[in-house]
Amino acid sequence: MTDTGSSARLRKRWCGPLLALLLGATPLLGGAQQEKAATEPSARIDPQAQRILRQMSDFLAAQREFSVRTEGTLDEVLDSGQKVQLQRAGDVRLQRPNRLRVDRTGDLAKLHLFYDGRQLTLHGERANAYATTPAPSTVDAMVDMASQRLGLEPPGSDLLLSNPYAALTEDVCSGSYLGRSMVDGVPVHHLAFRNSDGVDWELWVEDGPRPLPRKYVITSRDLPGVPQYSVSLSDWNLSPRLTPDQFQFTPPRDAVRVSFLAPDSQGGAQQGGSK
Template identity: 45%
Template sequence: MICLGAAEAADKPATGTEHPQEQVIGPQVDLLLRQMGDYLKSAKEFSVHVDALYDDLLASGQKIQLAASDDISVRRPDRFRVRYRTDMGGKRFWYDGKTFTLLDEAHGTYAVEQTPAGIDATLDYLIGRLGFTPPLSDLLYSDPYAILKQHVVFGFQAGMSDVEGTPCHHLAFVGKNVDWQLWIEDGKLPLPRKLVITYKTLPGAPQYMAVLSDWDFATHLPDSAFSAVIPPKADRIGFLKAAVSAGQERAKKAP
C-alpha cells in the first residue's frame, strides 16, 4: 500500500469513538509541507517519474528488497494514468473521468469499474470500496497538504540534504501506523523529491522509498492519453470489493 492516508486510516474504529492525538508540528515544517502541497494543488496537470525500492516480507521473516518504477500523469479535475513496472511484472491504470481501468500486463488481464466523478472521489472509491491504492495517491488528490497532514502526530525538520544533486529540506513525521520522511526541494519550486514510508505496525516494519524526478508541468495531454489501451488477447475480469467492516454492516441493518 503506497498511500499514507489509507495506511493511517486502515485501523480506524468503525464506531467513531476514537480520540485523535494532538498534532505537534513545527511552524517551519508545516510551512514547507503547505508550500509543497499548494504548488501541486495549483497545477492543472503534471507528470512525474518515480524510482522506488520496497521491502517484501517472506514467510521466513526475511525482508527482500524489490525495485519498481512509475510514470504518473495527472490532469485535474478528472484524469490520471499510471504505468507501474517491477521485476515481477507491470500494471497500467487509467482514469478517464468516468471509469477506472487496471491492466495487469504480466497476466494479460484487465478490470473496469465505473467510479464517481473527479480524482478525489475516485481515489476514495478505489481505496475504500475496492481496497486498491494507486502509487503515491496522496500526491494525486486536489489538496495534497491536507491529505498528508491529517494523520500526523509529530513532525520535525531533520536538516538539509541533497537528492540526486538537488538541495532539499528533509522533513520527518510520526503517525499512528506509519512514520514517513519527505524531502522537499529548496528554492522557488517546492517539489517533493524523495519519500520514505515505514509501516511500523506491519511485521518487520517494511519500508517503501521513492525518488521523484522529471517533473513536467508544461506538457498538455489530450483526453485520449487517459483512455485505456487494452491488448486484443487480454481477458476481462472483475474487481473484488473490499470487505465491509462489521460496524458498517450493522449500520446498514439498523432501522
C-alpha cells in the first residue's frame, strides 16, 4: 500500500456510505507500510504498551487465515446535539493474501462484503441490491483502492492488514499501559493511545500465548459530541478451514446491480464501480 495517510483518516472519520460493515464495521480500510510515529523521539509511548501492541500485531499478521465475531456500537450525533448509539454485529473471515468476507447486520442495514482476489462486491440484503468493481490482488491493495477510489472508510480496519503495527502507530504521539482487566471473561492488557490528529483509541489485548485484540475503542475528540466507535471481538478461530467459494458472490434472485458512489476531487460524489 502506498497511502501512508489513510490509517489516520480511518480513525478520524466515521463510516463510509457502504462499508460501515467491517469489524462491526469492523473494520476494512487504511494502513501504512512505514513504522514511523511510534519510533519518533516525539512519540511518548510506554515501553510495555508498545511491546504488547507489537506482539499483538505480529501475531495477527502471522495468521494465514482466521474468522472472528464482532459486536459494536457507533455513536451518531444528531442535529439537535443529542448523541445516540447504533448497534451492529458481524462475522469476519480473512484468508491471506487475497480473500475477505464480512457479513454484518445492524440498526441500519444488513450487508455482505465479498473479496476474492479479483473483485470487490457489496450486497445490501434488505434492498436486494449489490455493487461490484474490479479489485487489486491483495487485501492491503484492495483496502487502499476502496479508500482512495470509492471513499469507503470504516474504522477498525487496521487490524486486518498485513502490518497492523505500522497502521495503528501512524500519528501516535503518546501511549500508556493501563493494567490488566477482563473482557468477556478473558484476561487482557488495557492499552491507551493518543494521536496527533484529534483521535484517541484504546485496545484490550488478550493475555497469554494468543495476544489477540479483544476490544477496540476509537474516540474522535475533535468532532462535535466526541463520538466513539467501540467493537468487541470474540469467537476467534485461527484454523477455520475456509474455502474459495465462501469469498465468491453469486447474485440472489431478482437482485439489482447498482454502482458504487465514489468521492470526486471536489469532495462530492460521482458514480463509480466496474468499468
